[in-house]
Amino acid sequence: MSSSLFTLTLIFAALLVIHIVYKIIARLQPDKDYSGIGNKIKTWWGMLVIFCLATLFNPIVSLISLMVLAFFALKEYFSMIRSTRKADRRLFLWAYLAIPVQFYWIYIGWYGMFIVFIPLYVFLVLPLPRLINKGTVGFLRSVSSTQWGLMLMVFGLSHLAYFPFATPEYGSKLVLFLVVLTQLNDVVHYLVSLYLGKRKVVPTANPFLTWEGFACALVITTAASYFIHPYLTPFDWQFGIFIGVLISLAGFFGSLTVSVLKRDLLIGDDNKFDALKKSYLSRVDSLTYTSPVMFHVVRYFFDFM
Secondary structure, rough: HHHHHHHHHHHHHHHHHHHHHHHHHHHOOOOOOOHHHHHHHHHHHHHHHHHHHHHOHHHHHHHHHHHHHHHHHHHHHHHHHHOOOOHHHHHHHHHHHHHHHHHHHEEEEHHHHHHHHHHHHHHHHHHHHHHHOOOOOOOHHHHHHHHHHHHHHHHHHHHHHHHHOOOOOOHHHHHHHHHHHHHHHHHHHHHHHHHHHEEEEEEEOOEEHHHHHHHHHHHHHHHHHHHHHHHHHHOOOOHHHHHHHHHHHHHHHHHHHHHHHHHHHHOOOOOHHHHHHHOOOHHOHHHHHHHHHHHHHHHHHHOOO
């Protein structure tokens, strides 16, 4: 408990310093767009509260908090889908009902059902409310877009909640390790792209994703993983470097996928696209990829999972 409290105190102090520096730089350089970093910092504070509750009190509190986060992320994803009919909204209701069920499998520790519930059973059952007396027009679009949202916003993020239940000894620290590296990777990518980025990855979807940002984020995230893994994980230094590279790559593909997805859904609706930059979805886009990737890699290589 003392080591966990010490680690959380250090993270709180570091986050406070980062927040102050962000405020100062944003005032000194009003011509630069630092909104992306501001949104990430807000996410850090919220995540820190969740981890404090999970580490110092009860993992069930973090489970409920992450379930609420998944709900709002899915809700904002559905808000991007245009021209929804009554039949589609009924489908969304069924998707929302899948959230507490998915997190219930985590609560009882049933890994087998947790891992197949949304990819298999929800995939098979989800079309039924859309099929019965609803016609065939728009069937594939509505069902596939709903399943995509469940896979990213619920299935992907739910892995964050499973860590403390899969390994009570290391779970909260592993989640902290994962989120710190994921958010660091995002911020470094954003800053380098803002100041030095020349070659954009997907200029039509996200101007802040550049190859220069990707390269710098990969190096810095890997280095950070090497230095902090002894305090938050039971890994050796080789695996610390490996998982840092993996988190950076997964975070990049997560941001890239969600950026392209939002742009595709919101073509011709730039006002709504700008508003969603401050949404839950924009703050957790990388975590939808890094969470399941790290969870399954660690579970494969280590017995404590």
